[in-house]
Amino acid sequence: MRHYIGSLVLASFCAVFLSLSGVPAQAAVFHPETYTLANGMQVVIVKNRLSAAVAQMVWIKTGAADDPAGHSGLAHYLEHMMFKGTATLPTGGFSALIAAQGGEENAFTTHDTTAYHEVIAADRLGLVMALEADRLHALRFAPDEAKSELAVVMSERQERTDNEPQGIFWEKMAAALYGAHPYGRPVIGWQNEIASITPDDARAFYRQAYAPDNAILVVSGNVETQDVLRLASGTFGRLASAGDVAPREVKPLRFAPTSPKPQKVEMHDPRVTQPIWVRQILLPQVKADSRLSFALDVLSEILSSGEVGLLHRHFVMEKQTASAMAASYDSVRRGPVSFSLTAVPAPQADPHKLEKEIDVYLQALAKRGFSAAEVGAAQRRLEDAAIFARDRLMAPAQILGEALAVGQTMSSVEDWPDHIRAVTPADVSIALRTLLASPHAVTGLLAPAKGASE
Amino acid sequence: MKKIILCAACALFLFPAIAQAATPKVTEVTSRSGIKAWLVEDHTLPLISLRFAFRGGVEFDPADKQGLAVLATSLLTQGAGPYDDKAFQDRLSSRSIQMEIGASRDEISGEVKTLTREKKEAFRLLALALTRPRFDQEAFDRAVRQQLTAQKMQKAKADWQGRYALYRAVFGEHPYGYRSLGTPQSLAQITREDAKTFICDHMAKDRLMVAVVGAITPKEVSDALDSTFGGLPAQGAVDTLAPVVWPKETASILVKREGTQTDIHFALPMLRRDDPDWYAAEIANYILGGGGFISRLMKQVRAQEGLTYGISTGLAPMDKGSMLAGSLSADNDKAGKAWDMVRDVWQGFYDGGVSEAEVQAAKDYLTGSLPLSLTSTDALASVLLAMQQEKLGKDYLDTRKASLEAVTLADVQRVIVAWFDPAQLSVSFVGAPEAVSVTETHNMILE
Numbered sequence: 001m002r003h004y005i006g007s008l009v010l011a012s013f014c015a016v017f018l019s020l021s022g023v024p025a026q027a028a029v030f031h032p033e034t035y036t037l038a039n040g041m042q043v044v045i046v047k048n049r050l051s052a053a054v055a056q057m058v059w060i061k062t063g064a065a066d067d068p069a070g071h072s073g074l075a076h077y078l079e080h081m082m083f084k085g086t087a088t089l090p091t092g093g094f095s096a097l098i099a100a101q102g103g104e105e106n107a108f109t110t111h112d113t114t115a116y117h118e119v120i121a122a123d124r125l126g127l128v129m130a131l132e133a134d135r136l137h138a139l140r141f142a143p144d145e146a147k148s149e150l151a152v153v154m155s156e157r158q159e160r161t162d163n164e165p166q167g168i169f170w171e172k173m174a175a176a177l178y179g180a181h182p183y184g185r186p187v188i189g190w191q192n193e194i195a196s197i198t199p200d201d202a203r204a205f206y207r208q209a210y211a212p213d214n215a216i217l218v219v220s221g222n223v224e225t226q227d228v229l230r231l232a233s234g235t236f237g238r239l240a241s242a243g244d245v246a247p248r249e250v251k252p253l254r255f256a257p258t259s260p261k262p263q264k265v266e267m268h269d270p271r272v273t274q275p276i277w278v279r280q281i282l283l284p285q286v287k288a289d290s291r292l293s294f295a296l297d298v299l300s301e302i303l304s305s306g307e308v309g310l311l312h313r314h315f316v317m318e319k320q321t322a323s324a325m326a327a328s329y330d331s332v333r334r335g336p337v338s339f340s341l342t343a344v345p346a347p348q349a350d351p352h353k354l355e356k357e358i359d360v361y362l363q364a365l366a367k368r369g370f371s372a373a374e375v376g377a378a379q380r381r382l383e384d385a386a387i388f389a390r391d392r393l394m395a396p397a398q399i400l401g402e403a404l405a406v407g408q409t410m411s412s413v414e415d416w417p418d419h420i421r422a423v424t425p426a427d428v429s430i431a432l433r434t435l436l437a438s439p440h441a442v443t444g445l446l447a448p449a450k451g452a453s454e
Numbered sequence: 455m456k457k458i459i460l461c462a463a464c465a466l467f468l469f470p471a472i473a474q475a476a477t478p479k480v481t482e483v484t485s486r487s488g489i490k491a492w493l494v495e496d497h498t499l500p501l502i503s504l505r506f507a508f509r510g511g512v513e514f515d516p517a518d519k520q521g522l523a524v525l526a527t528s529l530l531t532q533g534a535g536p537y538d539d540k541a542f543q544d545r546l547s548s549r550s551i552q553m554e555i556g557a558s559r560d561e562i563s564g565e566v567k568t569l570t571r572e573k574k575e576a577f578r579l580l581a582l583a584l585t586r587p588r589f590d591q592e593a594f595d596r597a598v599r600q601q602l603t604a605q606k607m608q609k610a611k612a613d614w615q616g617r618y619a620l621y622r623a624v625f626g627e628h629p630y631g632y633r634s635l636g637t638p639q640s641l642a643q644i645t646r647e648d649a650k651t652f653i654c655d656h657m658a659k660d661r662l663m664v665a666v667v668g669a670i671t672p673k674e675v676s677d678a679l680d681s682t683f684g685g686l687p688a689q690g691a692v693d694t695l696a697p698v699v700w701p702k703e704t705a706s707i708l709v710k711r712e713g714t715q716t717d718i719h720f721a722l723p724m725l726r727r728d729d730p731d732w733y734a735a736e737i738a739n740y741i742l743g744g745g746g747f748i749s750r751l752m753k754q755v756r757a758q759e760g761l762t763y764g765i766s767t768g769l770a771p772m773d774k775g776s777m778l779a780g781s782l783s784a785d786n787d788k789a790g791k792a793w794d795m796v797r798d799v800w801q802g803f804y805d806g807g808v809s810e811a812e813v814q815a816a817k818d819y820l821t822g823s824l825p826l827s828l829t830s831t832d833a834l835a836s837v838l839l840a841m842q843q844e845k846l847g848k849d850y851l852d853t854r855k856a857s858l859e860a861v862t863l864a865d866v867q868r869v870i871v872a873w874f875d876p877a878q879l880s881v882s883f884v885g886a887p888e889a890v891s892v893t894e895t896h897n898m899i900l901e
Contacts (some may be wrong), residue, residue: 050498051830051834092753099747099818101818104826119826141538148757152760162715164713273711274607275834344607347599377548388567390499391831394829430708
């Protein structure tokens with residue numbers, strides 16, 4: 001609920017379904033307006049006349065990757081504490097005031113960012129702005145509440161990770177892939193380190209990170225610019241900035257591999273009923289807004305677009321060795337970009353054999369290259385997806401907010417269709433060859449207990 | 455800065471009223487052949503969402519062929535008319551037409567979402583899927599393989615194990631306790647002929663509901679209704695399924711599973727959606743466990759005690775008998791304590807009732823949150839379809855507020871006494887819980 005780990009969403013059928021809907025991470029022309037308040041807080045406005053509602057997101061340009069050594073889980077724990085009381089508002093008051101106006105609120109933490117969001121009838125935007133501004137500066141850390149919330153977070157870790165083989169598997173994958181890089185430890189934190197968090201730790205982190213020049217406000221909905229700016233100035237605009245008044249630079253998370261060789265993670269568990277195969281590949285040399293990166297977007301679409309993707313056609317329809325296959329490319333991050341392949345082997349199929357077939361297939365594909373028709377069809381789907389993305393209230397706040405919060409530009413979103421259109425078949429071939437040549441890859445298999453009947 | 459909350463209150467009143475009408479205007483379109491659809495015409499974006507449903511779904515699976523409804527409906531987009539599976543999917547994809555058809559407990563339903571430039575082709579392909587599906591052998595075999603894999607993955611989840619054990623206990627042999635994806639044995643029984651027959655029997659005009667939202671005129675909708683759904687049979691198989699009868703004795707079932715936590719699922723019978731007291735039940739549920747972070751259960755079990763990450767309850771209106779269901783997870787050594795606390799809070803709710811202020815807070819949320827469910831063309835189409843499924847009026851978006859406001863404290867108290875008795879709760883535990891008493895113990899279902 002109050003927590004979100006992007007890489008975990010990859011799992012199995014889920015990934016296939018996501019790619020089926022064809023809305024990539026940043027496909028849209030939202031026509032945003034941007035402003036900066038005097039205290040350095042960036043404001044982004046997207047008008048959406050489809051409904052009478054408005055979505056507000058506040059993005060903090062700091063996340064779990066910024067947890068101090070030995071204190072993993074601190075950013076996420078602080079996100080939980082943000083729903084407790086402030087100097088003027090008792091615990092529970094925040095949610096009660098929003099609920100009384102028919103609104104909904106939540107938050108999530110990733111390695112790169114922390115984000116808070118509300119959806120509410122558009123004429124009540126002033127309320128959620130005032131409430132967000134209030135907890136950005138006047139949060140109270142009552143010792144008894146801090147303690148019971150720690151128990152909630154530890155229970156959350158049990159529920160999502162320790163009690164589920166998939167949860168443990170993804171942690172092992174991340175540790176193998178990233179090593180000492182901050183992405184190698186879980187957003188929610190290691191259990192023993194969560195247990196050692198004190199209210200003082202959380203308060204120090206809060207003072208450092210929760211300042212207006214480290215935050216971005218995105219408003220999407222049925223609003224007028226002058227109303228949003230007037231309300232934002234009267235609420236967020238009154239927060240004192242910790243440092244200078246320009247927005248703070250986002251801290252990039254560079255990847256310095258110690259042992260760049262392909263690795264394997266194989267895990268067997270009696271609770272697993274169906275094997276899942278996955279490969280994650282890092283491309284530390286690829287810049288997010290480069291031609292190569294846009295070619296990787298197109299490659300991912302060609303490989304994995306629902307039931308017309310090459311992987312589905314080859315492995316699910318023709319070879320019949322998989323029941324589902326997907327690829328995804330993630331370039332919206334402070335750290336290295338990554339590409340993932342996921343396969344759910346068909347009944348009776350040997351996952352190790354399937355892995356070899358995937359390797360052979362991708363090598364052959366790199367040799368044969370891509371036709372203009374294949375690339376053109378994928379480009380057209382991606383451009384259309386940008387239109388569909390406008391039919392969602394939260395999408396612009398999510399997509400623009402995340403891009404800015406990880407240090408990318410507005411044009412990386414707004415000009416994305418143009419960049420996609422410019423990709424050539426040769427670019428896509430280079431993208432695939434780059435992918436296959438990367439030494440920073442981990443191949444994982446999560447499978448039933450050895451000897452269990454298949 | 456302390457005045458910021460006060461300012462918020464000012465801002466709330468000073469902020470100019472939004473120009474748009476409070477709720478979208480719903481019109482009913484009737485085609486020349488008599489097929490009806492509910493429409494909200496909106497030209498903001500160049501796209502159209504069409505949703506449809508046929509009453510009756512997984513509940514019509516034969517006992518020895520569980521999984522049939524899901525399998526048969528998944529095949530409709532795997533080849534139709536002159537196009538085999540690949541050709542059909544290529545046509546959809548090359549025009550960015552999104553089409554999905556599936557089955558749930560009480561209905562077969564589907565959606566087409568398309569850019570207006572492709573609307574003709576979208577409706578043509580949907581007509582083919584609905585009226586001329588091919589059920590080719592190769593596509594059929596693949597769908598069976600995929601469903602075998604899907605049901606296998608499902609069984610690994612504690613959440614599914616818990617819900618299945620609970621539903622088996624309260625629904626018994628009634629199809630509401632069936633496994634919608636089937637079992638390896640039941641899937642092996644199903645033939646292509648079964649799939650064809652199921653579609654012919656249950657996708658008929660006498661049980662069809664349609665909702666359309668987006669850049670399309672009533673005249674275009676009327677034409678599309680005839681061209682898309684006109685070829686369906688006029689009448690389908692008669693629904694002879696009996697209502698659910700809950701067992702006299704409540705169940706408490708343990709499903710043993712390795713791990714650190716216990717998943718707890720619970721349910722009791724609830725009044726029907728067309729009962730005049732429905733809105734009072736919505737308010738009661740909101741106060742008890744439906745209201746997110748401000749519900750009584752969440753405040754006590756999560757916020758006060760830190761026993762769980764989350765707990766919620768919800769009303770599930772169903773054709774053959776509604777229920778109220780909820781769930782939480784807790785560490786194994788705290789599972790008994792957590793469940794006892796749920797029962798204590800519930801008992802206090804049942805014995806002591808609720809306050810005027812709680813009822814008002816529930817009304818404020820339930821009336822004020824309506825715009826949140828209408829934020830995209832497909833979300834609005836879903837609401838229009840649900841309104842038809844629940845036999846609500848076309849003016850529901852406007853009357854809902856008054857219906858909720860009319861509920862009195864006494865109404866809510868009456869519904870709590872009649873329908874929220876914690877002695878009626880059946881429960882399942884999946885894990886290795888300490889300090890719980892159970893009436894039955896099972897191993898995880900792995901077959």
